[in-house]
Amino acid sequence: MRNQLKVIGILVFIVTLLTAATDKLLDNYLFKVPANFPKPSYAFANNPITKEGFELGRKLFYDPILSSDNIISCGFCHNQPAAFTHHGHDLSHGIEDRLGKRNAPPIQNLAWTNRFMWDGGVFDLDLQPIVPITSPDEMGETLPQVLKKLNASKDYPILFKNAFGVSTITTDYLMKALSQFMNGLVSANSKYDQVIRQEGAEFTEEEAAGYKVFKSYCASCHQEPLFTNNQFANNGMPMNQNDLGRYEITLLQEDKYLFKIPSLRNIMLTAPYMHDGSINSIDDVIQHYRLNMQTTTNLDNRFLKNGQIERVPLSDIEAKNLKHFLQTLTDTIFIHNPMFSEQ
Ligand code: HEC
Numbered sequence: 257m258r259n260q261l262k263v264i265g266i267l268v269f270i271v272t273l274l275t276a277a278t279d280k281l282l283d284n285y286l287f288k289v290p291a292n293f294p295k296p297s298y299a300f301a302n303n304p305i306t307k308e309g310f311e312l313g314r315k316l317f318y319d320p321i322l323s324s325d326n327i328i329s330c331g332f333c334h335n336q337p338a339a340f341t342h343h344g345h346d347l348s349h350g351i352e353d354r355l356g357k358r359n360a361p362p363i364q365n366l367a368w369t370n371r372f373m374w375d376g377g378v379f380d381l382d383l384q385p386i387v388p389i390t391s392p393d394e395m396g397e398t399l400p401q402v403l404k405k406l407n408a409s410k411d412y413p414i415l416f417k418n419a420f421g422v423s424t425i426t427t428d429y430l431m432k433a434l435s436q437f438m439n440g441l442v443s444a445n446s447k448y449d450q451v452i453r454q455e456g457a458e459f460t461e462e463e464a465a466g467y468k469v470f471k472s473y474c475a476s477c478h479q480e481p482l483f484t485n486n487q488f489a490n491n492g493m494p495m496n497q498n499d500l501g502r503y504e505i506t507l508l509q510e511d512k513y514l515f516k517i518p519s520l521r522n523i524m525l526t527a528p529y530m531h532d533g534s535i536n537s538i539d540d541v542i543q544h545y546r547l548n549m550q551t552t553t554n555l556d557n558r559f560l561k562n563g564q565i566e567r568v569p570l571s572d573i574e575a576k577n578l579k580h581f582l583q584t585l586t587d588t589i590f591i592h593n594p595m596f597s598e599q
C-alpha cells in the first residue's frame with residue numbers, strides 16, 4: 257500500500273513537472289493563452305513556438321515559392337486585413353486563376369481546433385498545408401518539387417538549420433514551421449474580449465441587447481469564447497450537389513450537407529460568407545436565419561419544431577442589435593499586428 261502511494265506520488269510529481277514545462281512553452285511573447293480562452297488542443301510539446309520557427313513560418317506563408325508557378329503564396333488567399341480570408345472572393349482563385357469550390361476561411365485561433373476545412377477533412381494542423389500546396393486549384397505543386405526548390409535556395413537551408421537544427425529541409429519541418437506561424441495567429445482583443453475580461457470596455461445598450469439575442473439563438477453552435485463549438489451542422493443553406501460537405505469525408509448519410517460551424521470572430525471583415533461564399537453581407541446572413549433558411553436534408557434540430565422548419569424569429573430591432581453585437585467581435589489589433597505581416 258505504502259509503495260503504491262509512493263508510486264502515485266512520483267507520478268503526480270512528474271505530471272506536475274510536465275504540465276509546468278508545457279505551460280512555459282505556451283507562455284512567451286509569441287503565444288499566450290488569453291485569460292478568457294480554454295487550453296489549446298494543438299500538441300505544442302511536439303512543436304513549441306520559437307522566434308526562429310515562427311519567423312521562418314511567416315516567410316514561407318508569404319512566399320510564392322510553395323506554388324508551381326511561383327506566383328501564389330498562402331497569403332495570396334489568406335489576407336491579414338480580412339482576418340486572413342480572401343476578401344471579396346466568393347470562391348478562392350489559385351494558380352492560372354483556377355477557381356476552387358470553397359470560400360477561404362480565416363486563419364485565427366487554430367491552436368484551439370483539430371478540425372480543419374469546411375468538411376473537417378484535415379485533423380492535424382501539421383498536415384493541413386499539404387492540401388493547398390498540392391491541390392491543382394490552389395498552388396498546384398508537388399512536395400518533392402517544393403523541397404527541391406527550398407533546399408536549393410540561398411536562405412532557406414540556413415533558416416531551417418537555425419529553427420530546427422536540421423541540415424536538410426523535409427516535409428515534416430516545412431509543416432512545423434508553417435504551424436508555428438499559424439498557431440501564433442491568435443485573435444483575442446476584440447471589444448467583446450475587453451468587456452468579458454473586464455478591461456474597462458463596456459457594451460452599449462444595443463450591443464448588450466444583441467448579446468442576449470446571440471445567446472438565445474446563435475451561441476449553442478457559435479459557442480463562446482471561440483465562437484464555434486468545433487462541430488458540424490446544416491444551417492439551411494440551399495443544397496448544391498457539387499459540395500456534400502462532411503459526407504465527402506465520412507460517407508455517412510447523416511453528414512450530408514453538414515459544414516464546419518465557423519467562428520464568428522472578425523466576422524465583419526470576412527465577407528463573403530458560408531462555405532460557398534454565396535452570402536455577401538452580414539445583413540443578408542441575418543436575413544438567411546430569419547427568412548431564407550431552406551428545408552434541407554439534415555437541417556439541424558435547432559431549426560425544427562415538430563418536424564417542421566422554424567426560422568429564427570427575430571424582430572427588426574433584435575436583428576439590428578444582433579448586428580451591433582457581431583461588430584464587437586472585430587479585433588483591429590490582430591489585423592494590424594506587424595508580427596503577422598509580410599516583412
Ligand atoms: C487559392 C487560394 C488558397 C491558397 C493559395 C491557400 N489557401 Fe488555405 N484555404 C483556402 C480555401 C478555399 C480553404 C477551405 C478549403 C476547404 O474547406 O475545403 C482553405 C483552408 C485553409 C485552412 C483551414 C482553416 C480552417 O479553419 O479550417 C488553413 C489552416 C489554411 N487554408 C492554410 C493555408 C496555408 C498554410 C497555405 C499555403 C501553404 C494556404 N492555406 C494556401 C484557400 C487557399
Ligand code: HEC
Binds near residue numbers: 478489491528
Ligand atoms: C445549428 C447550428 C447553428 C446555429 C444555431 C447558428 N449557426 Fe451560423 N452557421 C452554422 C453553420 C454550419 C455555418 C456554415 C454553413 C455553410 O457554410 O454552409 C454557419 C455560418 C454562419 C455565418 C457565416 C460565417 C462565415 O465565416 O462564412 C454567420 C455570420 C453565422 N453563421 C451567424 C449566425 C448567427 C448570427 C446565428 C444566430 C441567429 C447563427 N449563425 C446560428 C451553424 C449555426
